[in-house]
Amino acid sequence: MSKFWAYLKTNSFRNNFLAAIGSVVLILLIAYFSLGYYTRHGEGAPVPKLKGLSIERASDMLSQQGFKYQVDSVYVLDQAPGTVIEQDPDAGTNVKSGRTIYLTVVTRLAPNIALPDISQSTYREAIATLTNFGLKIGDTTYRSDIARDRILEIRFGGQVIKPGTKLPKGSKIDLVLGDGAGASEVNIPDLVNLDLDAAKFSIKGAGLTIGTITYQGAISDSTNLVVVSQFPAKTDSLSKTSIGTRINLTVSQGKKTDEQQPQQ
Template sequence: MTSKLRVVKFNSEIFTMFGIETVNEYMDRFWAYLKTNSFRNTFFAALGSVFLLVFIAYLSLDYYTRHGSGAPVPALKGMSVDKAISTLSDQGFGYQIDSVYVPDQPPGTIVEQDPDAGTMVKQNRVIYLTMVTRLAPNVTLPDLSDQNYMEAAATLANYGLKIGDTSTRTDIANHILEVRFAGQVIKPGTKLPKGSRLDLVIGNGIGASEVEIPDFTNQDLDAVKFAIKNGGLRVGTITYQGTITDSSNVVVVSQSPAKTDSTSKTSFGTPINLTVSQAKKTDAPGN
């Protein structure tokens, strides 16, 4: 009770300080002021000032952005990059160019644009262009040796490579025997430009045919391996005699099967087992 009396006394002192005896008298004076012409004039003047400022800001923004004005973006797809740049420059547009590789599209051709053709934009607007790159990215040739033609075609397509000419060669299997690029045999892992055309040599799956058994004795091991693969045979087990200190001077000292008076032919795909030793190709076996 004492606290309330103190608050009332404090409030009374404040009103007394401003010449107001009671709260009711203060409220009466406040409502009376709201009804005066002075208040109404001040209120409407302030409200009008706010609307005027908003209207001026709107007009200024509309003028600054030039709302409703502009020019249509020209159609640039299919143009050469030089012609597209010239067209944009003549019409007062800026440009920014990115590149992408697209097979079967001439290098330097515009394939995408942003904004689209016909879009109304302001002068000096930057138009983003995508052109076909002049250099194809490299891809790695996958291993196709265990794949047939259909499997190899799907694999090459996934790598962005294409099939050129195909030929067959007598072989016990019908898988890919060789991959050629520009007339040269290439191996898995070779880097090629994306979109390159590769020629394939495919086995015909005929295993009953026979070939002559060559005599590989006293010949260089690397040359023998090459001759075996290209002769429709397979390299079998290689047995090393003695210590090999120089791998470039390894020769064949015996083979199985070997050509004899009674056996001169064998079936395609037959493995040839080799025994090799450290020697020069001119050395005679056993020397």
């Protein structure tokens, strides 16, 4: 052990130790500068700012500066179609000539979505639901109904549409709401032996709402259906109901069995 400590104090050990350290430092310096030269560190051109430009303008700029590009598309509500909304690398980043720049562009075609069921929702609930589905509220009108601000009808392009109807994302739909006139009462129409279309017409004409339609027996011709019962029904003790009340119908196949008496 004493010889080992004596060796550590010799000039030979000191020279060998310093030479080893110098060799390691030299190797590290050579590797560093070689890597910088190989990768052309610090060379290249800054990526131009492409966000907000049209894809045509952005592609021209990249081609002129020797960059390649790859485009991905996404639909964004209230953004102009064909606009660049994301880029990678970011603007100002130095990259080599020929580098691929990745662009995200707003698609020109809105995807179709299914209209959600908001038929029993309030106006506030409908706004939240439609917004989540990427739809907009257009005009709102009111009609007699016992529940204020309840959704009675949904219209698109002037036509009544049902839940599940496919619409382009971002479409504006119009809503018909109840006005809350529940204190008003109307006569309950007698719908038994009327064909289904005539019964629906009578219900709407009376300021009432078509409820559930139940089909009784085998149905072979959907255009020839007759009402066999209704609820609520007109009786000696019940002749009026509130505006907007839902009238449920039971229908069966066949023609009217009795002559309809004139309404008084």
